[in-house]
Amino acid sequence: MTTLTQNQSDPFKFSEHYTGYPPFFTLQTSASARQAQLKRWSRLIQRYCRHYKIFQISIVDYQDKDLFRNAKLNKKLYPEDIRTVIDFMVSQDGQQRAEWVTSAKASAWIWWRRPEEWATSIAAWVDETGQKGSVLTLYEIVEGDASENQEFHGMDMEVLRKGLAVLAKQNRAQVFGTDDQQGVKFF
Amino acid sequence: MSSRRGVGLGAFTDRTSTASAYQTRGSELKQSRAASLLAQREVIQSLLHNFAVQHVDTIKANPQFRAEFARMCHAVGVDPLAGSNARGKKSEGGLRAKVFGADLKDFYCSVAVRVVELCQRTVAENGGLIGVKECCEAVTRGRAGLIGGGLQVSEDDIKAAVKSLEPLHSGFKIIIIAGKEFVRSIPKELNTDQSTVLEILQLLGNITISLLVLNLSWPKARAKTVIDDLQADSLVWVDKQCPEWEYWSPHGLLDED
Numbered sequence: 272m273t274t275l276t277q278n279q280s281d282p283f284k285f286s287e288h289y290t291g292y293p294p295f296f297t298l299q300t301s302a303s304a305r306q307a308q309l310k311r312w313s314r315l316i317q318r319y320c321r322h323y324k325i326f327q328i329s330i331v332d333y334q335d336k337d338l339f340r341n342a343k344l345n346k347k348l349y350p351e352d353i354r355t356v357i358d359f360m361v362s363q364d365g366q367q368r369a370e371w372v373t374s375a376k377a378s379a380w381i382w383w384r385r386p387e388e389w390a391t392s393i394a395a396w397v398d399e400t401g402q403k404g405s406v407l408t409l410y411e412i413v414e415g416d417a418s419e420n421q422e423f424h425g426m427d428m429e430v431l432r433k434g435l436a437v438l439a440k441q442n443r444a445q446v447f448g449t450d451d452q453q454g455v456k457f458f
Numbered sequence: 459m460s461s462r463r464g465v466g467l468g469a470f471t472d473r474t475s476t477a478s479a480y481q482t483r484g485s486e487l488k489q490s491r492a493a494s495l496l497a498q499r500e501v502i503q504s505l506l507h508n509f510a511v512q513h514v515d516t517i518k519a520n521p522q523f524r525a526e527f528a529r530m531c532h533a534v535g536v537d538p539l540a541g542s543n544a545r546g547k548k549s550e551g552g553l554r555a556k557v558f559g560a561d562l563k564d565f566y567c568s569v570a571v572r573v574v575e576l577c578q579r580t581v582a583e584n585g586g587l588i589g590v591k592e593c594c595e596a597v598t599r600g601r602a603g604l605i606g607g608g609l610q611v612s613e614d615d616i617k618a619a620v621k622s623l624e625p626l627h628s629g630f631k632i633i634i635i636a637g638k639e640f641v642r643s644i645p646k647e648l649n650t651d652q653s654t655v656l657e658i659l660q661l662l663g664n665i666t667i668s669l670l671v672l673n674l675s676w677p678k679a680r681a682k683t684v685i686d687d688l689q690a691d692s693l694v695w696v697d698k699q700c701p702e703w704e705y706w707s708p709h710g711l712l713d714e715d
Contacts, residue, residue: 293664294695294706304692304708307583346699 283322289315289341296346298355309359312348313368316356317383326427329378330354380430389423389434394443396421397457409435409446409453502534510562518565521612528614569611569619572597574630577643584708585693586644587656590616590632592709593641616641636660646691651684656707659694664706 289295299305319338320328330350333339340347348356357379360369367385372378384392393412397403400417409431411417418424423431435455438444446455510517510527517524576596577588594616600608611619620641623630629645636657648656654674659665670681685705688694694705 292695292706293697293699293704297696297698299689299692299695301690301692303582304585304695307580307692346697 283319283337285337285341286315290343293344293346296341296344296348298352306364309356309365312356313360313365316360316381317368320381321383324425325381326430327372327378327380330357331377384422386430386433387437389426389430390437390441392421393423393431393434394438394457396423403457406454406456409455412455499534506531506534514562517562519610521610521615525612525614528618566615566619566622569597569609569615570623572609573616573619573641574623574628574643577630577641581643581692583692583695585688585691586642586646587693588641588643589709590639590641613639651680652688652693655684655688656693659705659707664697664704666702666704668702 295308295311299308316328316338320326328338330353334347334350334353339353354376357369357371357376359365360381361367361371361379368382370380370382372380382388396418407415409428413424413426413428413431423434432446432453435444435446438457439446442458444455444457446453448454513523513527517527573593576593577586580588590613594611594613597611597616598608617632617639620630620632629643631642633640633642635653638660655665655670658670658673662669667678667681667685670676670684671678674681685694689696689705692708695708697704697706
């Protein structure tokens, strides 16, 4: 079980290819270089989002954040290129590490953990803490003291619902209740 | 000064015989010298063998120690890697194979495997050209998430490992660009123009078409062709966010994870 060790107030540490390599911000024309570059961007975005516990990014809001803009080099990844990177992350090649929220492609879920992976770690935690058969509120899972050192502590509610939906499909959990008062029973 | 040289015809025969006597003696001396040197060399080689057997762990673990050891081997005319290829053939290379046991051979094999892995992993972004230094750093660091981690290697080890791949005709070789050594993992040859540009790139870090035109007195089309070719092979990366497009060597890229 992974525990949360990094302090989220620490700024994200960008690696060298980002801080010292201007061509990183121009999508390359050679197919192989571009593929390698997309993979690097995908990894960077995942690491960044994981560090700050970001689950969804909107291109408009993020295009000028330090993730995509390097003020020191005065370079940025332009919105259409950000879209290309996320398209790659959505694809099989990009290991489905992102999902567009709507077909307008304005915002995307960034799956630094995919919903199935969240499902696995929540199920493991329920197992370990002997909460099988009991009912928990969604709020408890995310904000409760019991999950404090878990990676899913403080996670996005909608992502949690997606994760629980995976467990429900496998008949390992059942979600009930209405929007802000949802609970879940694990079996 | 009075001369003791004989006079008359007799002196000539005398001189010849003296000269030949000297020669015989000389070659005798030479022979015995050579024999004793040969014997000494054998002693040293056998000592080296004992040493290698005794210290194989240190040789494998410590790159500095290994480098010194390799230097010692070269001094007595033993190539550490020729030994590994000559294993089994008792007549030639028998001694070499003895000096360098299977252990050390395995070591260079595993270095070579990692170099090949690294080259394959990064070929898409660097076009199959990677600095020996960067290669050494990456192999030493190992791959994140892999148990076993890195191998303590020196640049000499990397070069030796690449050399050990030669019999496989793998196309891996060491090339030198502007005084810096690179592992070339793609057998494709670079033409003169491409090599020139790579050399300049190595010295300056990045280039533009007009810089090439200006400094090499090339027509623009020639400069552009070279850049286009290099770019197609991922040997340069382009930065379009500047007044004139800049082309960078991808060697700043190797790091992370």
